[in-house]
Amino acid sequence: xxxxxxxxxxxxxxxxxxxxxxxxxxxxxxxxxxxxxxxxxxxxxxxxxxxxxxxxxxxxxxxxxxxxxxxxxxxxxxxxxxxxxxxxxxxxxxxxxxxxxxxxxxxxxxxx
Numbered sequence: 001x002x003x004x005x006x007x008x009x010x011x012x013x014x015x016x017x018x019x020x021x022x023x024x025x026x027x028x029x030x031x032x033x034x035x036x037x038x039x040x041x042x043x044x045x046x047x048x049x050x051x052x053x054x055x056x057x058x059x060x061x062x063x064x065x066x067x068x069x070x071x072x073x074x075x076x077x078x079x080x081x082x083x084x085x086x087x088x089x090x091x092x093x094x095x096x097x098x099x100x101x102x103x104x105x106x107x108x109x110x111x112x
Contacts, residue, residue: 001061001065001068004038022104024096025060025097027079027104029108039076056092063098064079067102071111
């Protein structure tokens with residue numbers, strides 16, 4: 001798993017990439033030149049406390065780990081949690097997040 005780390009990498013995707021959204025999540029994505037899959041995970045402080053934010057990031061990372069081989073090569077993807085995910089994080093199951101992200105990535109045409 002290659003991670004996006006620098007702020008300018010995130011800003012480049014936010015400003016010139018495309019986005020797709022679901023009920024719990026929002027993704028920003030952009031085709032890159034070096035044929036690598038890179039990802040970043042963002043959960044705002046407005047979403048909830050530290051326990052909530054860390055749980056949502058763990059759900060995103062687990063989803064990406066399970067579905068990495070199904071995602072096309074050459075994309076930078078940023079997973080962003082929406083406030084609705086933060087409000088329901090105690091009852092939010094991995095299956096709910098998976099269903100939502102499958103819909104988002106399918107509509108963005110990022111799956112192989």
